[in-house]
Amino acid sequence: MMWCGRVVLGTIAVVAMCLGLSAPRSAGIPAATAAAGGWALPTEPVTLNEWDGGDGTKSALLEELIAQYEKIHPNVTVKFETDVKSLKVAAAIAAGTAPEIFEASDANLQKYIAAKVVEPLPAAAWGQPSVDGVVALYLPHVLDAITSGHSLYAVPDQLNAHSLYINNRVFRAAGLDPVKDAPKTWDDIARLNKVLTKKQGDRVTQKGFEMRYVCDDGHWQAHIFHILVYQAGGEVIKDGKPVFNSEAGLRALTTWKSLVVAPGVTNNTCSSPYQDFAVEQDAMTFAGPHVGKIVERINPAMQGNYTVVPLPQLRPDRPATLIYSFNWTVNARASAAQKRVAWDLIHFLSSKPDLWWQRIQFLQGTKGWLTMPAARNTPFMSAFTHDLSVGKPLGRTTYYADLQSIIARMVDRVVLKDADPKSSLAEATDEFNRASAK
Amino acid sequence: MRMMGARTTPAELPVKPGAPVRARAWLRSAEARHQAWGYLFLAPMFVLLIVFKFIPMVQAFYLSLTSYDLLSPPKFVGLRNFVTLLEDPLFHQSVRVTAYYVFGTCVLIWFLALGMALIFNAPLPAKNTLRTIYFLPAIVPVVVYAIIWLFLFHPYGLLNVALHAIGLPAIQWLTDTRAVLPGFILAGLWRFVPYFMIIYLAGLQNIPHEYYEAAAIDGAAGAQAFRFVTLPLLRPTILLVVVVSIILMSKVFTNVLIITGGGPDGATRVLSLFIYQTGFQFFKMGLASAASIFLLFGTMTFTLLQLRLFREDARG
Numbered sequence: 001m002m003w004c005g006r007v008v009l010g011t012i013a014v015v016a017m018c019l020g021l022s023a024p025r026s027a028g029i030p031a032a033t034a035a036a037g038g039w040a041l042p043t044e045p046v047t048l049n050e051w052d053g054g055d056g057t058k059s060a061l062l063e064e065l066i067a068q069y070e071k072i073h074p075n076v077t078v079k080f081e082t083d084v085k086s087l088k089v090a091a092a093i094a095a096g097t098a099p100e101i102f103e104a105s106d107a108n109l110q111k112y113i114a115a116k117v118v119e120p121l122p123a124a125a126w127g128q129p130s131v132d133g134v135v136a137l138y139l140p141h142v143l144d145a146i147t148s149g150h151s152l153y154a155v156p157d158q159l160n161a162h163s164l165y166i167n168n169r170v171f172r173a174a175g176l177d178p179v180k181d182a183p184k185t186w187d188d189i190a191r192l193n194k195v196l197t198k199k200q201g202d203r204v205t206q207k208g209f210e211m212r213y214v215c216d217d218g219h220w221q222a223h224i225f226h227i228l229v230y231q232a233g234g235e236v237i238k239d240g241k242p243v244f245n246s247e248a249g250l251r252a253l254t255t256w257k258s259l260v261v262a263p264g265v266t267n268n269t270c271s272s273p274y275q276d277f278a279v280e281q282d283a284m285t286f287a288g289p290h291v292g293k294i295v296e297r298i299n300p301a302m303q304g305n306y307t308v309v310p311l312p313q314l315r316p317d318r319p320a321t322l323i324y325s326f327n328w329t330v331n332a333r334a335s336a337a338q339k340r341v342a343w344d345l346i347h348f349l350s351s352k353p354d355l356w357w358q359r360i361q362f363l364q365g366t367k368g369w370l371t372m373p374a375a376r377n378t379p380f381m382s383a384f385t386h387d388l389s390v391g392k393p394l395g396r397t398t399y400y401a402d403l404q405s406i407i408a409r410m411v412d413r414v415v416l417k418d419a420d421p422k423s424s425l426a427e428a429t430d431e432f433n434r435a436s437a438k
Numbered sequence: 439m440r441m442m443g444a445r446t447t448p449a450e451l452p453v454k455p456g457a458p459v460r461a462r463a464w465l466r467s468a469e470a471r472h473q474a475w476g477y478l479f480l481a482p483m484f485v486l487l488i489v490f491k492f493i494p495m496v497q498a499f500y501l502s503l504t505s506y507d508l509l510s511p512p513k514f515v516g517l518r519n520f521v522t523l524l525e526d527p528l529f530h531q532s533v534r535v536t537a538y539y540v541f542g543t544c545v546l547i548w549f550l551a552l553g554m555a556l557i558f559n560a561p562l563p564a565k566n567t568l569r570t571i572y573f574l575p576a577i578v579p580v581v582v583y584a585i586i587w588l589f590l591f592h593p594y595g596l597l598n599v600a601l602h603a604i605g606l607p608a609i610q611w612l613t614d615t616r617a618v619l620p621g622f623i624l625a626g627l628w629r630f631v632p633y634f635m636i637i638y639l640a641g642l643q644n645i646p647h648e649y650y651e652a653a654a655i656d657g658a659a660g661a662q663a664f665r666f667v668t669l670p671l672l673r674p675t676i677l678l679v680v681v682v683s684i685i686l687m688s689k690v691f692t693n694v695l696i697i698t699g700g701g702p703d704g705a706t707r708v709l710s711l712f713i714y715q716t717g718f719q720f721f722k723m724g725l726a727s728a729a730s731i732f733l734l735f736g737t738m739t740f741t742l743l744q745l746r747l748f749r750e751d752a753r754g
Contacts, residue, residue, distance in 0.1 A: 087718045094508040094723075111721060115509030202608070203594060216699020216711075217719055264593045264613040270699075401719045412703035416613050434526065435720070 039125045042337040047077045049099030051084040100334040106145035107400040113148045119330040120151040125343035142365035145393035154327035159365040160288030161323045161387035166307045170283040178307040196283045204262045209284040215270040218408025228252030230320035237395030242432040245425040253421035289384045290361045308380035323391030402435035501727035519728035532712040540687040543626040550631045555638030576633040584696035587625040615705040641675025677748045
């Protein structure tokens with residue numbers, strides 16, 4: 001049920017407009033939000049620690065909101081720390097020193113849920129009689145990956161689906177229109193690569209499109225592999241077992257290979273993965289809604305110099321992409337009072353989607369945001385909502401970290417070593433089975 | 439009359455019947471006070487060693503016998519982690535990669551560092567300035583070192599420009615699985631040859647000049663002096679360089695993590711990185727601890743082997 005079905009944009013818009021009216025928490029919420037009705041907060045002094053994995057842009061907004069919350073609740077002190085890696089969170093959990101609130105990706109969360117280190121979300125903190133009520137506040141399926149059984153374990157501070165970013169100048173220089181000539185399929189991308197890739201002698205000076213191969217954990221490769229497999233009609237993981245060694249997996253790898261230009265010619269790094277697009281070496285890239293601001297920060301000349309269109313598909317009649325999130329979670333070891341305040345703070349932070357969108361283009365997936373003026377006036381909103389509407393969550397497994405590393409190696413074999421995709425898929429399946437048996 | 443600084447030994451103490459009495463007397467002695475001061479001065483180092491080395495080592499050994507995901511309490515599994523490692527092709531690959539890197543780097547370091555030390559030991563103009571410049575890579579912070587080489591390894595980086603200049607084809611240093619490890623060995627030499635050159639240089643400068651004068655009188659000069667004077671007297675330094683270089687190279691981690699993250703296709707996933715990924719990315723701390731015990735015993739075995747070889751050589 002969590003996995004099935006894709007919701008088309010029209011459905012989302014209609015449902016969102018209907019529910020948006022009945023969900024005032026999502027839009028235009030006043031700064032001084034009190035605790036949801038029936039959610040009693042302690043009156044004694046409470047200190048919370050919150051760790052966030054975000055960058056400077058995000059932490060500025062978070063600090064501002066936390067200060068607002070502390071003003072409303074003078075008995076609450078929040079010690080905020082930013083740029084915290086998931087490795088530090090894991091080590092702190094092991095040492096029993098994890099903060100009361102920490103950010104976890106949907107990929108890591110399955111492990112935390114299985115180990116019972118995160119607390120199930122209490123619906124009452126959202127003023128809802130049950131978890132279904134909280135789930136109903138969000139767009140369909142966006143909470144699937146952070147739900148287990150009938151419990152919801154977090155809400156997203158950032159939700160993404162990848163769309164296609166196009167450099168207007170480079171397109172126009174090649175005689176192309178960024179909107180009319182925007183690629184709709186991966187075959188279109190492969191064709192455009194021939195037009196947009198430029199060389200000076202043997203030296204590649206400009207590329208059309210290139211996948212990202214940065215980050216030692218392999219998460220970019222895992223994202224794109226998921227997308228291509230979904231688009232080919234397959235699954236990556238089903239009931240915790242690997243099912244990507246299939247026709248869909250094969251199609252995903254062969255498609256991937258058809259798009260390779262020069263993987264080594266890159267200045268992307270794990271901490272700056274959009275560098276090649278930002279400095280106009282790559283004419284196209286895949287990214288979520290928040291990336292426009294990052295690209296503009298790297299290269300101010302990119303302001304107004306890009307167009308966002310829906311992510312290319314294998315079969316445009318059966319579109320699919322990936323939704324993934326970073327989420328606020330509460331430590332199960334926190335005291336009862338801390339948990340109460342922690343959930344209330346998360347409710348407070350997550351009830352301002354307009355602010356998050358306006359300030360840093362972080363999308364939290366609540367239904368109401370689509371109807372907000374800030375959202376309606378956002379350029380390329382139709383592309384973002386389209387990709388979100390056809391998004392499916394990552395393969396659900398407590399061995400996701402192993403999985404993404406295995407996928408990255410499989411892609412390396414096919415792309416860089418020219419290995420046979422079929423045998424690479426089989427090898428990767430064996431590796432996953434071994435990893436999950438350890 | 440007792441000389442100042444001479445220590446009282448227990449034998450010199452008046453013998454009294456009864457052990458506790460003797461012990462109390464000894465505790466009051468100058469010998470005991472002297473030893474106590476010694477231990478007091480050593481105590482901070484002992485505490486650091488115990489807290490940050492021995493306890494974690496014992497703990498790692500204990501964890502290697504457990505299944506532990508960092509998030510829930512460890513469960514005892516006996517030797518299962520070691521068996522899993524022995525059957526794991528990825529672990530085998532990591533061992534091969536580490537061995538390739540360690541020996542590829544160390545053997546070249548031993549000879550190149552010695553060669554450079556001999557050059558810098560010879561009378562050269564502006565010798566001290568040249569030595570300082572040459573030593574700079576050894577003191578560059580490891581992250582900076584990794585980033586410098588990330589740029590050098592770029593398809594259009596300085597390395598390929600140099601290859602192009604001498605008419606050789608460009609190498610895909612970071613995406614070709616055959617080229618990436620030799621690239622790391624090259625980077626390792628850039629950083630560590632100067633470091634070990636300084637150690638050799640210290641050893642060379644410790645050899646008394648009289649030996650060379652005596653050898654010269656006997657008609658030995660140049661290569662013969664090097665073979666019969668320099669090399670035998672440099673043996674303790676060589677042993678130090680061999681042991682330390684193997685230990686240092688087998689711990690390689692940060693630059694690999696920054697430059698390739700172990701890729702492509704695991705071609706640079708050295709054991710330290712395997713341990714890090716297994717423990718902190720895949721949450722298999724028991725398995726990671728077993729791999730770290732393997733690395734510890736591997737390094738120890740090589741070190742003991744070298745000590746023994748050099749000792750026998752010395753006797754012979």
